[in-house]
Amino acid sequence: MPDVKAEIFKEKLIIIARGVPARTLTDAAAALIGAGVRLLESTFDHTLKNPIADNAEKIAALRRAFGDRLLVGAGTVLCEDEAQAAFDAGATYVIAPNTNPRVVARAKKLGMLAIPGAYTPTEICAAWELGADFVKLFPADDAGLHYLQNIRAPLPHIPLMVTGGINPATIPPFLSAGVACVGTGVTVLRRDLLERGDFAGIATLAKMHVDAVRLAQA
Numbered sequence: 771m772p773d774v775k776a777e778i779f780k781e782k783l784i785i786i787a788r789g790v791p792a793r794t795l796t797d798a799a800a801a802l803i804g805a806g807v808r809l810l811e812s813t814f815d816h817t818l819k820n821p822i823a824d825n826a827e828k829i830a831a832l833r834r835a836f837g838d839r840l841l842v843g844a845g846t847v848l849c850e851d852e853a854q855a856a857f858d859a860g861a862t863y864v865i866a867p868n869t870n871p872r873v874v875a876r877a878k879k880l881g882m883l884a885i886p887g888a889y890t891p892t893e894i895c896a897a898w899e900l901g902a903d904f905v906k907l908f909p910a911d912d913a914g915l916h917y918l919q920n921i922r923a924p925l926p927h928i929p930l931m932v933t934g935g936i937n938p939a940t941i942p943p944f945l946s947a948g949v950a951c952v953g954t955g956v957t958v959l960r961r962d963l964l965e966r967g968d969f970a971g972i973a974t975l976a977k978m979h980v981d982a983v984r985l986a987q988a
Contacts, residue, residue, distance in 0.1 A: 774841055774862045774883055775903055777808060778951050779929075782983050783941075784809040784865075785976065786845055786933070786955030792828050794964050796835050801969040802958070803840055805976035811865055811953065813845035814852055822852055826859040833860035843883075850876045857882055865931075865953070867908050869897040885931055889913070891921060894928060904929045904950055911935020915943055922948045938982040945986035954979065 778784070785807050787795060799810055812828045814821045825844060832842045843863035844856030853864050853876040863883035866873060870886065877884040878901050887906040888894040897905045907913065907921070910932035918932065929950035936944070936954035944952055958979060963971045 772838055772841065777841055778863075778883075778904065778931075781808045782945060782951045782987070783807065783979055784811050784843070784931070784951060784953040785958050785979075786811045786813060786953050787828075787959055788813045788845070788955050789815060789961075790828075790959055790964060792824075792831065794967065795828055796831055797967070797969050798959060798964060798972055799832055799836060799840055801973040802976050803836065805973045806980040807840075807976050809841045809843070811843045811845040811955075812861075814847060816846065816848070822855045825852075826855045829856060829859035829861050843885075847873055847877075849873065853877050853880070853882070863903075865906060867906070869893060869900065869902075871900050874900045874902060891925065894921065894925060894930075898928045904931045906931045906933060906953070907949075908932070909934030910944065911940075915947060918944070918949065919947050938978045941979065941982035942986040945983065952983075 814825045818824050842861050844861040845865045847853050847864040847866045850872050853873050857880045864877045865885040867887040874884045883903040885904045885906050886897045886902050887908045888897045894905050907930050911934040931951045932944055932949050933953040936952045937957045958975045
């Protein structure tokens with residue numbers, strides 16, 4: 771199994787599949803891989819009657835289809851049962867908008883990366899002290915780049931993932947500010963493209979994001 775933490779530091783881009791129907795997720799993932807995407811987060815949908823079964827099926831399907839060519843994580847992981855189900859389905863990391871100590875502990879026990887969400891310096895430090903591998907700053911667009919720069923000044927040792935407002939124009943400044951990685955879904959897995967099966971269009975958008983990361987790295 772690849773070193774997932776090292777891959778996140780290297781690739782710096784996680785595409786978020788939120789509300790993507792199972793029937794189109796595999797095709798969309800293939801388009802992402804073709805565009806150079808390495809990391810995909812499949813989120814739990816808590817509006818469903820059985821979000822665990824729904825996302826576990828999606829994660830398992832992605833693992834069967836792509837193996838280690840795509841490093842699949844679970845998103846919006848709000849409880850221990852979801853972390854366990856994600857692991858059982860083949861996910862290697864869990865991401866959340868909040869910090870639940872029990873989720874972090876379960877992920878670490880299972881050997882998964884834990885990426886809980888936080889917003890303030892106190893929350894970020896608390897998540898890190900629990901054993902987080904990265905801390906997700908969400909929503910980054912509401913916080914703004916200046917807020918992020920102020921956070922990074924006293925806490926440069928804590929690797930941050932930022933989501934919210936991430937697109938090809940904002941990726942370079944966020945990465946230049948020192949974040950470890952960025953995450954976005956709606957700017958790549960657009961609902962209109964998914965609905966009409968325009969996977970070439972999805973690949974084009976994904977490539978723009980990958981290119982923006984490479985520009986920032988250069």
